[in-house]
Amino acid sequence: MNHSVSVSSLYDRLRHVMPKAEWLSHEADVAAILELKRCRNAVILAHNYQTPEIFHGVADIVGDSLALARKAAEVDADIILVAGVHFMAETAKLLNPEKTVLISDLNAGCSLAESITPEDIALLRQAHPGVPVVTYVNTSAAVKAASDICCTSGNAKQVVESLGAPKVLMIPDEYLAQNVARETGVEVISWHGHCEVHELFSAQDVRDLREVHPGITILAHPECPPQVVAEADFAGSTAFMTDFVRERKPSRIVLLTECSMSDNIAVNLPDVEFVRPCNLCPHMKRITLAGIREALQWNRHEVTVDPEIAVAARRAVERMLAI
Numbered sequence: 001m002n003h004s005v006s007v008s009s010l011y012d013r014l015r016h017v018m019p020k021a022e023w024l025s026h027e028a029d030v031a032a033i034l035e036l037k038r039c040r041n042a043v044i045l046a047h048n049y050q051t052p053e054i055f056h057g058v059a060d061i062v063g064d065s066l067a068l069a070r071k072a073a074e075v076d077a078d079i080i081l082v083a084g085v086h087f088m089a090e091t092a093k094l095l096n097p098e099k100t101v102l103i104s105d106l107n108a109g110c111s112l113a114e115s116i117t118p119e120d121i122a123l124l125r126q127a128h129p130g131v132p133v134v135t136y137v138n139t140s141a142a143v144k145a146a147s148d149i150c151c152t153s154g155n156a157k158q159v160v161e162s163l164g165a166p167k168v169l170m171i172p173d174e175y176l177a178q179n180v181a182r183e184t185g186v187e188v189i190s191w192h193g194h195c196e197v198h199e200l201f202s203a204q205d206v207r208d209l210r211e212v213h214p215g216i217t218i219l220a221h222p223e224c225p226p227q228v229v230a231e232a233d234f235a236g237s238t239a240f241m242t243d244f245v246r247e248r249k250p251s252r253i254v255l256l257t258e259c260s261m262s263d264n265i266a267v268n269l270p271d272v273e274f275v276r277p278c279n280l281c282p283h284m285k286r287i288t289l290a291g292i293r294e295a296l297q298w299n300r301h302e303v304t305v306d307p308e309i310a311v312a313a314r315r316a317v318e319r320m321l322a323i
Contacts, residue, residue, distance in 0.1 A: 007031045010057055016270040017052055017263045026053045029289035033058045036296040042079035044292065045072060045092065048238040049258040049284040050083050056267055058292065059083060064239040065091075065137045066152040070321060072096060081295060082303075085283045087113045089303040090141045094314045101303045104291030108283045112138040115193030116172040118146040124169055128189060133169045134159055135316065136176060138195075141305045145312035147171075150320040153222050154237035156180045160188065162323050175199070179222045179229050197279045198223035201256045205277065206231035209254055213275055217250040221257040228256060241265075245272060258284060 007030050011023045030053065036042065037060075045068050046059035055062055061071045065088065072080065072092040081102045082089040087110055089103040121133060121143065135147035136156070144150055151159035151170075157180050160168055168186055170177040172193030181188035201224050209216055219241050220232035229235040234244055241255055245265050252273040255261050259278035266274050295301050305313065 006034065013056055013267055014052055017266050023053070026057065026289055029293050030057045032293050033289065033296060036293065040079050040296060041077050042081055042296055043075055043077040044081045044083055045075075045088075047084035047088060047284065048242070048264060049260050049281055050264075050287060051260050051285075052263045052267060053289060054083050054287065054292070055260070055264045058289070062264075064152065064154055064237045066154045066237070067239055068092070069095065069137065069152070069317065073321065075099070079296070079299075081292060083287050083292060084108070085110050085113075085287075086303070087138055087140060090305055090313075091137060091317060093303050093305050094141060094144075094310055094317055097305075097310060097314075100299070102295045102299065103301050103303055104288065104295040105286040106301050106303075108286040110138050110283055111196040112136065112172050112193045113140050113143075116143055116191055118142050120191070121146040121171070124171070124189075124191075128167070128169055131167050131169050131189065132163050132165050133171065134163070135171055136173050137317070137320075139172060141313040142309050143172075144316045145309045147316045148319075150316045152237065152320075154239050155320065155323065156222070157183050158323060159320060160184055160186050173223055175225050176222050178226045179235065182226065195223040197258050197281045198256070199225065200279050201225070201228045203227040203231045205256070209275065209277065213252060213254075215252065216275060217248070217253045219244060219253065219255050219257075221255075224256055232256065245269060260284070 043060040045061045046055050073095040079100045085108045093101040133147045137152050169189045171191040174190045177188045177190035218232045220229050220235045254275040258281045262274040
């Protein structure tokens, strides 16, 4: 493959969201990564919160947590590099126990994953005997293993309703649990975890946006506080947000989520104006082209899961994927 041609042509897709000078600073890493993928039979899974040079430049599979989990189970490669945070790489490993799974920065964590432990779940089960535990994928493999079933922001309502139970424990995101409870007839017992990106948005932010930008369409992620979701025009996972913008093509829109979402959608929708009072995820932004290149080159930062934990955690993830 002539990587100089392929890399140069990639910029045609990014010119609406990235200055040429910035792209030129990425070209060497992009070319090297493309060659490393070819030589090592590797694929890159990238979450929607990755920067455009990763999302559109080197990723093979992109999407939200649910899409990445589904695709991870189908990957035909020797090496999977996850351009996302640690729990996403663990999920890929759970579904591909025989493959090498890499992440470019082991410190790319998640405030939700850090907010709960398996011991916390054991105490919750004692306090609420017989109540099924629905665990958000934004958790460690050990927490998934202590749960009954996983969910993502894209399928949380469907997962909760599939259990046919009048009451569920939904952990660890308090706001996601509250937003799901509003949409179902199920009593949802929540935990006190919050996403450090989405908890920063407020209902006043939404009102201020409408005042400054009359007629603007406002989309909120369900990890936002319920008051924000109530004020927004639409709430959904990053995949649902993307579909909304592609199908409706509003003239002006704001996505109340991580900043790179707007950039990645704008690449293919240059006529949509994205207003960006977004918040950066410090963990997602630890993932860089340079880090990806080094991880592939040196087989650095392999993600492993204890086999005993993996069996139970895989069961919870596969139960979700079967719905």
